Structures are given as structure tokens and as C-alpha cells.
Amino acid sequence: PEVVNKIAAGEIIISPANALKELIENSIDAGATKIDVTVQNNGFKLLQISDNGSGIAKDDFPILCHRFTTSKISSFSDLSNIQSFGFRGEALSSISHIAHLSLITKRNDNKDGDLAWKAVYEMGELLPSSVKPSAGNQGTIISITDLFYNTPSRLKSLNQKEEYHKILDCLGKYSVNNHGIGFTLKKADESKMALIIKSTTPVLDRIRSIFGSSIANDLIAFEIKDIDELVEELGFVSCKGLVSNLNYANNSNRKAAKPVFFINNRLIDCEPLKRAVYQIYANYLPRGAPRPFVYLNVCLKPDHIDVNVHPTKKEVGFLNEEEIVTFISDKLGELLSKQDS
Ligand code: ADP
Numbered sequence: 001p002e003v004v005n006k007i008a009a010g011e012i013i014i015s016p017a018n019a020l021k022e023l024i025e026n027s028i029d030a031g032a033t034k035i036d037v038t039v040q041n042n043g044f045k046l047l048q049i050s051d052n053g054s055g056i057a058k059d060d061f062p063i064l065c066h067r068f069t070t071s072k073i074s075s076f077s078d079l080s081n082i083q084s085f086g087f088r089g090e091a092l093s094s095i096s097h098i099a100h101l102s103l104i105t106k107r108n109d110n111k112d113g114d115l116a117w118k119a120v121y122e123m124g125e126l127l128p129s130s131v132k133p134s135a136g137n138q139g140t141i142i143s144i145t146d147l148f149y150n151t152p153s154r155l156k157s158l159n160q161k162e163e164y165h166k167i168l169d170c171l172g173k174y175s176v177n178n179h180g181i182g183f184t185l186k187k188a189d190e191s192k193m194a195l196i197i198k199s200t201t202p203v204l205d206r207i208r209s210i211f212g213s214s215i216a217n218d219l220i221a222f223e224i225k226d227i228d229e230l231v232e233e234l235g236f237v238s239c240k241g242l243v244s245n246l247n248y249a250n251n252s253n254r255k256a257a258k259p260v261f262f263i264n265n266r267l268i269d270c271e272p273l274k275r276a277v278y279q280i281y282a283n284y285l286p287r288g289a290p291r292p293f294v295y296l297n298v299c300l301k302p303d304h305i306d307v308n309v310h311p312t313k314k315e316v317g318f319l320n321e322e323e324i325v326t327f328i329s330d331k332l333g334e335l336l337s338k339q340d341s
């Protein structure tokens, strides 16, 4: 089983940024309003995430990094009604099989006393002697060190510098989709923060910090909500975001940016939506115009989403994909045509 666990882990956690994505989602699920990330050697030596969320119960320590341990599904029927990001209970287990994992946590309900507790894991197992009271604030600090130390081929296949950019990119995108949560990124050996997003920073300013003014200056809000019949028929709930207005193509200094798609607050790739959105813009712009910037958070009925399409949850499948994609891009076309006239 050790080998199986290690192989499975290597498919789920494929890079530091991908580990970070799982950890950010856990912090958000825990109700955090502040998420601070520290990296050393581009996340390979150290990837640390500190949050002010609910904390973890000491009773849960022994099983926390076991495969399929999750506090997010308590019964089978829950499976079709999951609102939170994670729920396969594989992230912490996977990480602890390909890195050293330790945590310090303090619950918000004081049920483990007025102290924080520390725990260290190896290969999915808690080291019982590591559990000790510790100084700490409410919330959880998870420290991942020496990522991929026991999978040298994976380590070799990754480019150090690129991985740092992916970490920055991932944190930036989650900050755009989670206004109300403050985010920071710091390199352990530098005194200056690499990214500071305050909890009060509005979405547009977040986009400006992450993607630059040339993108933030030409955006309009896009929102579809309360389409009751579609919820019943297709499972579509809502869609909200910010997209390039038609003036954007006149700005020759504009930076390129790929679309940013979330489905039910999960950062994902969605090729069909990307294609449809680009197609809509192409109706209004000259050939060869730069790509628009598109940030959308699409909400669907949770039981219509299948996150198990891709081991890293990078892509998700959902029911009525074609109809929903067409519906969203048609609405986007209506918005752009108003601007065009
Ligand atoms: P999943 O998110 O699919 O439940 P994970 O392996 O990502 O599985 O996490 C396992 C469990 O650990 C979670 O269900 C949650 O109970 C707990 N957990 C992980 N990170 C945190 C955190 N930052 N704050 C509170 N609880 C956490």
C-alpha cells in the first residue's frame, strides 16, 4: 500500500503550485479571512500556508493524512450536495507521501484548550511523539518541506523559476475570486512581500495588482443570476465576473493574459468555455486583435459537477456542458453588443 499511496500521491500533487492550490482551498473551506504563504526555493524547500480559519481538532490528528479522510462528507448523501472545494480527502495524504508535513493549529471553539497544538507526519502517518502544545494563534499553519524529496524524477522534470510564477499566479487568481480574504506571498529569504492583497481590497484593484493596469482599465462587470428554470433544467445557478470591454483591443500596450475560470469557486481549465468566449469577442473585433481578459466564476448545482475527471481536479466535468457554455457566451454577446451600439 505504501507504493500505491506514493504513486497516487504523485498523480494528485504534481507541482508546488498544485499543492498550494489544495492548501488554499482547505483554508478557504475552513472559513479563513487571511491566508499568508511563505516559500523557500520556489516552494520546493518550504511551502508554508498560514490561515486564521477554524483550526483542526486534536482528535482528528491521527487520521488527518490518511487517504480519503475528509471532514467535508459525513454521509453518503452528502456526496451529491457538496458546497466546499475539497472532499476527496486526498490532498494532505498525498502531500505527506511526497514531502515532510507538519502543522500548528488552534481551534476557534477552544475545545482543545487555550493552546495551539503541533503535529508532524511522515508517509501519511502522525508521529505520536510530535504532538505537543505550542504557541500559536487561532487557525492553522501547514508547513511542507522538501517537496518531491523521494520522487527525484518528478523533481527533475520541474523548472524552479516557472514553479514560483505558477505559485504567484495561483495565489493571485484565488485572491481575485475571494474578495473579503486577505492574501500575502513572501519568499523566506527576502524581507519584502512578493504580494499583498488586503481583505478590504476590491476585486478590480486585485486584478490591477495581479494582471496590471493595462488589463484592469478596460473591464466591465458581467453577471447572470437567478435563472430559476435553468437551475431546474440544466443545473446552472449563476455566473459572475469581470471581462474586457470592447475598447481593450485599442490598447497596444496591453499585456496578454489567459482566461481565469472558476467553477463553484474552484480554479479550473475549461476549454469549451474558453473557445466559446473567444468566439463571441471575435464577432466584434478585427482579425488578429489580442485576446480579451475574462474572469468568470460559474456556479452550478454541486451534484452536476464531477471533479474526478482529472486527478489534480484541474479540469472538471459537468452535466449539460454544451448548453451551459452556449447560454453563458450568448449572454456575454448581449453585453458586448450593447456596448458596441
Ligand atoms: P478534503 O479537503 O478533500 O477534505 P484534504 O486532504 O485537503 O481533504 O484535507 C483533509 C481534512 O483536513 C479536511 O477535510 C479538513 O477537515 C482538514 N483541514 C485541512 N486543512 C485545513 C485547514 N487549513 N483548516 C482546517 N481544517 C483543515
Ligand code: MG
Binding pocket: 022, 025, 026, 085, 086, 087, 089, 091
Ligand atoms: Mg482539500
